[in-house]
Amino acid sequence: MARTDERDDTTQPATGDQRRFAAARNRMVHEGLVRRGISDRRVLDAMATVPRERFLPAASAASAYEDRPLPIGSGQTISQPYVVALALEAAAVQPTDRALEVGTGSGYAAAVLDELAAEVWTVERHGDLVVDASESLRATLHGSVHVRWGDGALGWPEAAPFDVVVVSAAGERIPEPLLDQLADGGRLVMPVGPADGHQELVVVRRDGDRLDREELGPVQFVPLLPERATRPVRAHRHRTGEPVAADPELSPAERLARACEPFSSITGADLSGLLHRLSGARVVLLGPSTLGTSEFVQVGARITRALVDHLGCRTVVLDADWPDVAALDAWCAGIDPSPDEPPPCAAFPSWRWRNQEFGALLAWLRRRVAAGDGSDPVRLVGLDVDAGDCVRSQVLDALDGSDPVAADALRRRYVTDVPWAHGPVGPPTLSGRAAAAVDRVVERAVEAARQRLEHPSGPREFLDPTAQDDLVRSTPQSVAATVAGGPDWWSERERRAATFLRSIVDRAEGPVVVWSHAARVGDAAATDLDLAGGSSLGQACRSAFGDDAYLIGMGSGTGSVAAATSWGGHTEVLSLEPARAGSIEELLDASHLPAFLLDLRATRQHRVGAELGGRRPQRVVGPVVGPAPTDRPAVLRGVLPQQFDEYVWIGATSAVVPVPVPVDTTRADRFPPGG
């Protein structure tokens, strides 16, 4: 549904052009529609509202209100206003309807439909049109329309059933999947007939198993063509109306646009190609470059759900403290926490998991168990056996009481000390009292980690005896390294995590999906981490599982994240730094695509791989984005096509919606959300 409250032309003075277009639009409604017999008030109002000129290349915008089809690129046309009105009137769209359009084209008819229905899905076979239509829809405040690049004859099975299906291209017969996806009482409107012969606009109503068909009169539409067409041929052309250059010598951005699979909305992204590539994987690692990013959590959730639904994944590993994940696992299994249990994922940075987007995935997992379809429940497992973040916050708490200066120095170090960039801040020198306080925390943490490992229902159930011995033996060193933030804390942590993960994967039935961060998921051999002698979880997975480990990186152009400005600080919504010169972000942003999936394994054989190659700077943002230059997140440099197997690009991102940690026991802010 369109967001009318945000429409800016009601609050800002209209320009001369806008006034002329509005007048032309009114004329079109009266002369082109009312006079020709369109009488549905809502349809007329919607057509009087949607600025048709915004869905056309600049060169033909002046003709926007002539009642005829106009070219929009890729050999396609925008539908004639009268025909859009006729089809939508026949569909009798209600404000609560879920509607599907086949043949997005310019996006114009989808925008009108969005004025009438509750939610709209639309499919287009030309990648270029998907990109342009998505942009026009966003620019006219119809950004909630889901646009998919695909074969519309297949409908949109995941979003079905639909109350309304409108097919904006003609076919000899109505595709079966579209009839299957029609809800009881639903209406389907489609021009039926040969491409250049007599076509009838047909409306089909579903009444239980019965389909009633009515013919509304002759029409002329472009044909419904088989399958989806080419990937986008050109990078964005800013609606200049320039014809697509026939020159076979493409720019790097154009080559990239051809190699990728674009999408405009995360719910709309077609994951079938990715699922195909994931089909043999034993472990799939998700590596967003920034934490606290809504879109990355949503993409991770979609990939996770697809792995569960289609590839038999039953194990989800979270790069989080083990006790927190054990609590989430119990909740997803349908067990409610007792009132005296502490809220899960409350330690800094709490928003990493405590956010609405991730909560939605947990709720889905819980519903899946409740629905009891007979398949095994999905288990959640925490990767951090020794609760690193908890230990850090306990140490800081202890120091705040005994040596605030040292606490401050350590907070700084936790922000800047990443192994690929040696921060200017060294470990603080502690007073005797402070050192003793830290020692006590470390001792307690080691003991807690040991108990956890040895507890019958703890992580032990995932470990073989050697792996367990190994982990128990290395616990003190690992905890101490985490606290001191010394040079080897990273490698220690990666080594332990890899040992644990390997044994989980070895014991799991289907593929295992791991939620982590780009710096851990990317292969360290392809980044600055190896220069610093560091390793990574992704690298360990590649050496253990070869091509059966699938590393997915995620990056973004601009936007905001949820983060704090100091270690342990409050959650804020902070802007991302602009892309650096020569960075991966700068290169991918030049495609001007809203979002895409990129099969990096395939690009390694081609020029795109070479163009993405070289050690390029790339953004990595953790929980803290500090205000001082020294607090800025260090930039990792890596060779993208080697670092990951797949890359998910989101042009503009937004912050996750945090679920605050309750301050008392009333649990006003439920996390996970209500079952």
Ligand code: SAH
């Ligand atoms: N409704 C559009 C115009 C549609 S023209 C508008 O308002 O601008 C028909 C569109 O259907 C074209 O863009 C064409 O590329 C698309 N199309 C044809 N066959 C298709 C298919 N099998 N799946 C999805 N889209 C298809």
